[in-house]
Amino acid sequence: xxxxxxxxxxxxxxxxxxxxxxxxxxxxxxxxxxxxxxxxxxxxxxxxxxxxxxxxxxxxxxxxxxxxxxxxxxxxxxxxxxxxxxxxxxxxxxxxx
Amino acid sequence: xxxxxxxxxxxxxxxxxxxxxxxxxxxxxxxxxxxxxxxxxxxxxxxxxxxxxxxxxxxxxxxxxxxxxxxxxxxxxxxxxxxxxxxxxxxxxxxxxxxxxxxxxxxxxxxxxxxxxxxxxxxxxxxxxxxxxxxxxxxxxxxxxxxxxxxxxxxxxxxxxxxxxxxxxxxxxxxxxxxxxxxxxxxxxxxxxxxxxxxxxxxxxxxxxxxxxxxxxxxxxxxxxxxxxxxxxxxxxxxxxxxxxxxxxxxxxxxxxxxxxxxxxxxxxxxxxxxxxxx
Numbered sequence: 001x002x003x004x005x006x007x008x009x010x011x012x013x014x015x016x017x018x019x020x021x022x023x024x025x026x027x028x029x030x031x032x033x034x035x036x037x038x039x040x041x042x043x044x045x046x047x048x049x050x051x052x053x054x055x056x057x058x059x060x061x062x063x064x065x066x067x068x069x070x071x072x073x074x075x076x077x078x079x080x081x082x083x084x085x086x087x088x089x090x091x092x093x094x095x096x097x
Numbered sequence: 098x099x100x101x102x103x104x105x106x107x108x109x110x111x112x113x114x115x116x117x118x119x120x121x122x123x124x125x126x127x128x129x130x131x132x133x134x135x136x137x138x139x140x141x142x143x144x145x146x147x148x149x150x151x152x153x154x155x156x157x158x159x160x161x162x163x164x165x166x167x168x169x170x171x172x173x174x175x176x177x178x179x180x181x182x183x184x185x186x187x188x189x190x191x192x193x194x195x196x197x198x199x200x201x202x203x204x205x206x207x208x209x210x211x212x213x214x215x216x217x218x219x220x221x222x223x224x225x226x227x228x229x230x231x232x233x234x235x236x237x238x239x240x241x242x243x244x245x246x247x248x249x250x251x252x253x254x255x256x257x258x259x260x261x262x263x264x265x266x267x268x269x270x271x272x273x274x275x276x277x278x279x280x281x282x283x284x285x286x287x288x289x290x291x292x293x294x295x296x297x298x299x300x301x302x303x304x305x306x307x308x309x310x311x312x313x314x315x316x317x318x319x320x321x322x323x324x325x326x327x328x329x330x331x332x333x334x335x336x337x338x339x340x341x342x343x344x345x346x347x348x349x350x351x352x353x354x355x356x357x358x359x360x361x362x363x364x365x366x367x368x369x370x371x372x373x374x375x376x
Binding site: 014015018019020035037040042044046047048049050051052060061062063064073074075 | 184185186213216217219264265266271272274275276277278279280281296298299303304
């Protein structure tokens with residue numbers, strides 16, 4: 001009912017005509033960062049959701065069309081970016097310092 | 098209203114010092130039930146919020162007898178101090194805390210910041226199997242003074258403090274679920290009329306620890322929570338609202354606070370009840 005889906009590439013069973021998927025890799029100097037905490041903030045900067053990146057640095061959110069901010073927290077340092085998302089899959093790489 | 102923080106919340110240093118205590122049981126409860134297996138606090142037992150705390154057929158808690166069997170098998174005794182922690186900012190650990198209180202466990206505490214703070218601190222996680230000797234656990238009858246049902250939620254409109262702790266976009270109806278989950282849902286979007294929106298996340302720091310009592314008091318006062326009224330907290334399925342229930346009742350000492358675990362997945366599916374949209 002509420003289990004977070006495993007963070008991976010398969011979107012099998014996801015209705016991409018309805019869902020606004022924001023997904024991508026968290027990278028530091030070109031290398032994937034596992035177990036980083038990624039936050040999705042709405043267009044007012046309010047917390048909307050948080051996931052942890054997978055072993056290969058992958059994350060995924062199910063949002064809605066609009067402007068969103070991704071913010072990452074990890075022991076080595078953070079990163080942040082804003083993007084505009086539409087229905088379907090929105091790929092977003094997040095670079096950490 | 099006096100803070101009970103020291104009785105209900107422990108920090109990571111306290112946890113580290115009490116890992117070996119015979120009467121302290123660390124229990125990990127995660128939304129992602131595979132997290133424990135990838136590494137857990139040494140000696141902690143795993144509790145699956147879904148397969149172990151929910152009835153397999155009807156939407157409800159497991160029975161008192163099943164809860165007794167569960168805790169007995171986990172090696173948790175009535176006199177043990179249970180320290181709950183988990184991922185996702187302790188959402189499901191807070192849910193389990195509230196659940197243990199409904200069934201009357203005497204000494205339950207939350208590990209401040211849960212897994213996240215523990216990991217960000219770079220503290221050790223173990224993959225060693227954990228086994229504890231079985232106990233004979235006795236639970237109390239459900240304490241419904243801290244659990245709200247749908248009729249109470251409906252009757253509380255314009256009467257009690259209703260605190261919707263979901264994100265602003267869920268409160269307004271733009272999203273139907275927290276954004277780490279697919280949005281396809283059967284229920285309607287929006288919130289219970291007269292509810293105030295105080296997202297659970299405003300009660301926590303970025304590292305998942307709770308804000309100070311002063312910050313928390315200011316947060317709810319500014320949002321219009323009336324201290325003279327009883328309070329019902331809700332979210333989508335009752336786990337994030339357990340986090341806020343913990344803040345209001347256990348940290349700030351408000352007396353009559355209930356968690357409505359039916360929450361939006363129940364209320365938003367009821368026929369004919371009023372719904373408010375927008376901010």
